[in-house]
């Protein structure tokens with residue numbers, strides 16, 4: 001079976017800075033792949049490119065085995081690829097429900113089949129279902145997101161992406177700002193999302209979380225993938241060794 005998403009030889013130059021120097025990546029449906037690497041290794045740049053926010057200088061992207069051009073975030077979303085960035089990109093002046101459905105509002109049919117009003121009840125119900133599946137840290141659906149805690153905002157952003165992603169979801173440091181209970185909820189949601197056949201890319205500096213939740217780990221260093229490990233066969237020392245260059249990589 002072809003990987004649901006694959007990158008081959010991706011380069012990205014910003015002026016004189018080489019952010020990616022021939023990076024490869026692959027993930028299969030229903031798999032959790034952790035993407036790790038030291039600061040500046042190229043994880044965020046690769047994520048932006050694979051979610052249509054940035055364009056590669058060269059290289060190839062394959063979706064379900066076919067070459068694609070991800071010319072915009074909308075183009076990626078239409079393929080079923082959703083991304084949660086570290087800054088979350090929520091609208092702080094809107095509520096949890098409004099953020100959940102931003103740009104995808106459910107409309108009621110109006111007269112003569114025209115689109116009528118927004119279906120607030122349907123959007124509330126859909127949001128409640130999505131948040132409950134995360135472990136219900138969002139108690140107040142109508143308060144503005146700007147007034148919520150970092151953990152609650154993270155929950156909304158992850159639940160939104162998980163609700164809309166049909167193929168691949170990128171989570172950039174989703175547990176970085178969270179307490180113990182909320183971290184557990186996010187890791188559980190990642191497992192549930194993968195069990196539904198969706199590929200989850202988990203970017204993290206937390207080796208315990210990586211080992212806890214991933215099936216495979218792909219290690220980046222200086223803009224390239226330098227090693228791939230099956231998590232079950234790997235120790236934390238091996239991961240850190242591959243990240244820092246102290247160990248040779250081995251491809252699982």
Ligand SMILES: Nc1ncnc2c1ncn2[C@@H]1O[C@H](COP(=O)(O)OP(=O)(O)OP(=O)(O)O)[C@@H](O)[C@H]1O
Nearest residue numbers: 014017018019037038039040041042043044045046
């Ligand atoms: N827009 C940009 N303009 C110039 N340089 C950039 C840009 N984006 C990334 N870079 C550079 O590319 C390299 C890779 O950065 P990137 O943010 O992808 O790494 P990362 O692995 O996500 O790091 P971190 O773990 O610190 O988030 C770094 O040297 C960074 O400074």
